[in-house]
Amino acid sequence: MELVIDRLSKQYGAKIAVDRISVKLNKGVYGLLGANGAGKSTLMRMICGILKPTGGTVTFDGIDSDKEAFRAILGYLPQDFGYYPEFSAKDFLLYIAALKAIPKKEAKKRVAELLELVGLSDVATKKIKTFSGGMKQRLGIAQALLNRPKLLVLDEPTAGLDPKERVRFRNLLGSIGKDCIVILSTHIVSDVEHLSDEVMIMKDGSFIFQGKWNDSEMSLEDFYLSQFEEDEAHE
Amino acid sequence: MLDLQEQYDKIYRYCYFKLYNQELAEDITQETFLKYLEHYEFTSSETTLKYLYTIARNLCIDEYRKQKPVSTEDIAEMPHEDNIIDNLSIKAAISKLSEEDRELLLLRYANDVGIGAMAAIYNISRFAVRRKILAARKRLEEELRKEDAYE
Amino acid sequence: MNNLDHRIKEYFKAPESKRKEEFINSLAPSEISFARFVISQAGYIRKLTWILFSLVIVGIAAVPFILDSSVIWFVSGLMPLLALLMVSESNRSIRYKMAEIESATRFSLRSVLLARMVLMGTVNLVAIVIAIPVSTHFGDYSAVASGLYIVTPFLVAASAGLYIVRVMKGNTALYSVAAVSLFISLFMFLSRDRFTSIFIKDAVKYWGLIALLALVAMVKQTAMLIKNTEEITWNW
Numbered sequence: 038m039e040l041v042i043d044r045l046s047k048q049y050g051a052k053i054a055v056d057r058i059s060v061k062l063n064k065g066v067y068g069l070l071g072a073n074g075a076g077k078s079t080l081m082r083m084i085c086g087i088l089k090p091t092g093g094t095v096t097f098d099g100i101d102s103d104k105e106a107f108r109a110i111l112g113y114l115p116q117d118f119g120y121y122p123e124f125s126a127k128d129f130l131l132y133i134a135a136l137k138a139i140p141k142k143e144a145k146k147r148v149a150e151l152l153e154l155v156g157l158s159d160v161a162t163k164k165i166k167t168f169s170g171g172m173k174q175r176l177g178i179a180q181a182l183l184n185r186p187k188l189l190v191l192d193e194p195t196a197g198l199d200p201k202e203r204v205r206f207r208n209l210l211g212s213i214g215k216d217c218i219v220i221l222s223t224h225i226v227s228d229v230e231h232l233s234d235e236v237m238i239m240k241d242g243s244f245i246f247q248g249k250w251n252d253s254e255m256s257l258e259d260f261y262l263s264q265f266e267e268d269e270a271h272e
Numbered sequence: 273m274l275d276l277q278e279q280y281d282k283i284y285r286y287c288y289f290k291l292y293n294q295e296l297a298e299d300i301t302q303e304t305f306l307k308y309l310e311h312y313e314f315t316s317s318e319t320t321l322k323y324l325y326t327i328a329r330n331l332c333i334d335e336y337r338k339q340k341p342v343s344t345e346d347i348a349e350m351p352h353e354d355n356i357i358d359n360l361s362i363k364a365a366i367s368k369l370s371e372e373d374r375e376l377l378l379l380r381y382a383n384d385v386g387i388g389a390m391a392a393i394y395n396i397s398r399f400a401v402r403r404k405i406l407a408a409r410k411r412l413e414e415e416l417r418k419e420d421a422y423e
Numbered sequence: 424m425n426n427l428d429h430r431i432k433e434y435f436k437a438p439e440s441k442r443k444e445e446f447i448n449s450l451a452p453s454e455i456s457f458a459r460f461v462i463s464q465a466g467y468i469r470k471l472t473w474i475l476f477s478l479v480i481v482g483i484a485a486v487p488f489i490l491d492s493s494v495i496w497f498v499s500g501l502m503p504l505l506a507l508l509m510v511s512e513s514n515r516s517i518r519y520k521m522a523e524i525e526s527a528t529r530f531s532l533r534s535v536l537l538a539r540m541v542l543m544g545t546v547n548l549v550a551i552v553i554a555i556p557v558s559t560h561f562g563d564y565s566a567v568a569s570g571l572y573i574v575t576p577f578l579v580a581a582s583a584g585l586y587i588v589r590v591m592k593g594n595t596a597l598y599s600v601a602a603v604s605l606f607i608s609l610f611m612f613l614s615r616d617r618f619t620s621i622f623i624k625d626a627v628k629y630w631g632l633i634a635l636l637a638l639v640a641m642v643k644q645t646a647m648l649i650k651n652t653e654e655i656t657w658n659w
Contacts, residue, residue, distance in 0.1 A: 087526040105529055113527035119520025121467070135463045136528035136535065138454040180524065185449060190527075276450070280443050288437035297437070302446050309450065362430050381428050382435035413427070 038098065039063055040084075040188060040218050045093035047079050054079040056242035057093065066214035068233030069222040070261065076242040077222040078116055081192050084220065085113045097188055097218075109138070112186030114177045116193045120165045126152065126176055127161045130183065137184040144183075151179040156205060170197035178206070182213070189213065191221040195228050207232055226258045240264055275316055280305070282383040283328050289378055290332040300335065304328040321385060322392040365415035373408040380405050460530055464538040469515075472508050476546060479505060483554045487561040495558040499573045500611040503580035503604035505550055509543035510584035510600050513648065518594065522652070532652040540645055551577065571630040576611050578637035580604045585644035589651070 040062040047055040054076045071077045082088035084095050086102030095102040097110065120129055127148060134144035152158045155175040165173060174197045181189060195203055210232055213219060223229060229236050230250075238246040238261065245264065250257045283304055288297040304327045305314075314320060366374060379385040379393070391398045455463070479501050486497050513536055516522040525532040551574060559569040584600040591599060 085527045087523065105531075108527060108531060109529045111527055113524065115523040115527075117520065118524050121515065121519050121521065132467065133524065133528065135455070135460060136525055136530050138460070138529045140455050143448070177524075184529070185445075276447055277443065280447065281440065284440045284443075285435060285437045289435060294438050294441070298440050298442055301440070302442070305446075305450070362434050366431075366434055377431050378435050381431040409427070412431070 038187060038218060041094075041096050042084065043094050043096075045080070045083055045095060046091050047076075047083060047088070048091045053242050055083065055090075058242075058244060059093075060237065060244070060247060062218050062220070064214070064216065064218060065235065066210055066219040066221065066233040068229035068236045069220055069239060070224070070226065070229045070236055070257075071222070071239035072224055075239045077239055078192055080239065081113075081190050081220070081222055084188075085111060085190050087113075109184065110187040112181035112184060112189045114181045114191045114194055116196075118177055120173075122166065123164065125162045125164050126157050126168075129165060129176060130180055133180045134183050139184060147183055151182055154182075154209065155179045156202075171199050171202045174198055175202065175206075178209070187217045189217055189219045191219070193223055194221055195223060195225065195232075226261050230257055238264075276314060279314075279324065283324055285382060286325065286328055286375075286378060287332055289374065290329075291335055296335065300328065300331045303331055307331075318386070318389040318392045321389040325379070325385075325393045361416060361419040364419050365412055368415045369408070369411060373411055376405055376408045377412065454529075457530070457534065460534060461538040461541060464535065465542050468512055468539070468542060472512055472543075475508055476505065476550070480550055480553060483550070483557055487557065495562045495564065495569055495572055496611055498554050498558050499576050500608045502551075502554075502573060502577035503607040503611075505547050506577050506580035506584055507601055507604040509540070509547060509581060510588055511597060512543055513539045513585070514588045514597055515539075517588075518597065526652060533649050536649050536652070540649075547577065568627050568630075571627065571634050572611075575630055575634040575637060576607050578634055578641050580607045582637050582640035582644050585641065585648055589644065589648055 042058055042060050042062075044057045044059050045055060046053070046057050056076075058080065069077055069080070079088065083090045084102065086095065086104075086107055089103075097107055100107045100110075121132070124132070130148040130151065131144055134148060135141075139147065149158075149161075152161050155178055157172060157175055157179070160168070160172070165176065168176070174194065178191070178194060181191065195206060198206060210219060210221075214234070219233075221228075221232060235248055236246065236250050236257065237244050246260075280301060284297055284301040287300045287304075288294065291297050291300065304324060307327050308314070308320075308323055312320070312323060366377070369377075376390075379390055385393070387398050387401050390401045394401065394404075396404075482501060483498050516525055516532055516535060522532055525535050554573050555566065555570045558573060559566045562569055564572075580603065583603050587600050587603065588596045
């Protein structure tokens with residue numbers, strides 16, 4: 038199980054959002070850390086195959102990211118998402134399940150399982166418009182897991198989660214990360230420390246660090262902040 | 273699909289009684305099926321059984337190389353579904369048998385593998401299979417007599 | 424002997440496997456076909472759309488009995504409304520910010536749009552097929568002329584609408600489409616007398632040409648909408 042990102046780039050006119058990123062990922066949880074605007078979402082969208090790169094490739098066990106077979110093993114939670122107005126939590130998941138080509142019977146079972154997993158079973162038939170931010174986020178995580186993805190890409194998954202929900206999420210990630218590749222992006226350093234095995238720090242479109250962070254010399258937090266100070270010093 | 277469920281159980285059982293580790297046995301079972309399905313269709317034919325057991329056996333052997341071998345005492349101590357009290361003596365008896373004998377008995381009596389399929393798996397004649405099974409049974413009976421003699 | 428067989432079998436009982444169900448599910452080629460998917464999408468088309476559509480059909484069928492003449496202009500004036508419904512349905516993914524999640528699924532946003540267009544297109548075709556004989560029967564024009572006068576406003580409104588939702592962003596896009604549709608509807612309603620005077624052979628030719636161009640435009644816009652899902656989602 039390997040995700041290979043090879044010289045991936047995205048350029049909008051003169052602006053380079055993602056600059057020739059290359060990395061190979063295997064099973065585990067990877068934290069993508071970077072400020073807002075560092076290019077994280079752009080990178081994640083390209084990894085998911087929903088945004089066409091201007092250069093480079095993304096392959097999962099040899100399957101290219103623009104293929105249907107790639108999307109079949111993919112689970113994605115975007116930074117911001119909506120819902121069709123009259124949908125209940127269950128409706129929403131069943132709708133996405135159909136898009137993930139899951140047959141109805143299996144979908145019903147899977148939806149029930151996932152609602153249980155994210156703690157939304159008792160509000161399954163309630164309309165999403167009544168949900169809190171944290172509940173909606175949990176629903177988003179649930180939809181990403183519908184097709185038992187081998188590659189799970191989560192863009193700012195902890196945003197809007199209260200402490201209890203964060204703990205639940207951490208436990209969930211722990212069990213999922215054993216059997217698939219999880220990439221989660223965040224701008225919160227403690228999230229990366231608690232949730233991921235390895236970290237990739239992104240700045241101005243490229244990785245300034247990737248691997249296991251060794252705390253002995255400097256804490257991740259300090260290093261990350263120092264990067265910003267550098268920016269301020271330059272201005 | 274029912275066949276697949278049943279066959280999963282059987283291969284799992286086969287692997288468990290080689291590795292004596294539930295998780296590992298299940299991992300190897302799944303790997304066996306994945307490897308098989310990479311190139312072949314799942315059918316109820318002897319060939320399918322031959323390939324499945326061969327793949328499973330080879331994967332188990334690879335695992336052996338990674339771990340230290342399981343001793344006779346370990347086998348006798350292994351967590352077990354103990355339903356009948358007189359299983360104690362059979363436990364002891366079977367643990368004294370050779371690996372090959374245990375495998376034969378498992379395939380024949382626990383997994384209900386047909387003589388034809390077993391001949392395919394071992395690449396010997398049906399006659400040789402029957403002979404081997406009888407011999408293993410005889411050795412088991414001998415061990416049982418010894419066990420019972422202690423009581 | 425039997426007893427021994429049984430005891431051996433009992434001995435070889437392994438602890439329960441834990442991940443069998445999950446594994447076997449992952450193997451089974453359990454997928455729905457594209458056709459099934461399109462049908463399932465039918466259930467997600469808004470009730471409102473079905474209601475309005477039904478009202479249009481009822482309108483087409485009832486109008487001959489309400490107005491004594493000029494049925495066709497009324498019917499052709501309703502066609503842009505059907506086009507609006509179609510464009511509106513196809514636009515929902517973007518309006519409700521579902522596009523990104525939908526894009527990352529196996530069938531993808533592309534298929535959702537395609538499914539919706541196919542469903543709405545078929546349904547509209549039914550409406551047109553009903554509308555033409557009704558108008559011809561109660562009107563003074565040939566079937567060809569009637570057909571053109573009904574289909575053209577639909578095609579023009581649809582192609583314009585699809586183009587607009589592709590290039591304009593946000594909710595204003597749909598309001599613009601509504602405005603365009605309304606304009607075309609009114610144009611058809613109000614110019615009825617003027618058009619009767621231009622009802623010579625040549626007029627049919629011109630209408631035919633416009634209809635053909637609009638058809639090509641509509642097909643092209645639909646194709647571009649489906650192909651360039653990226654374009655419509657994140658160039659905000």
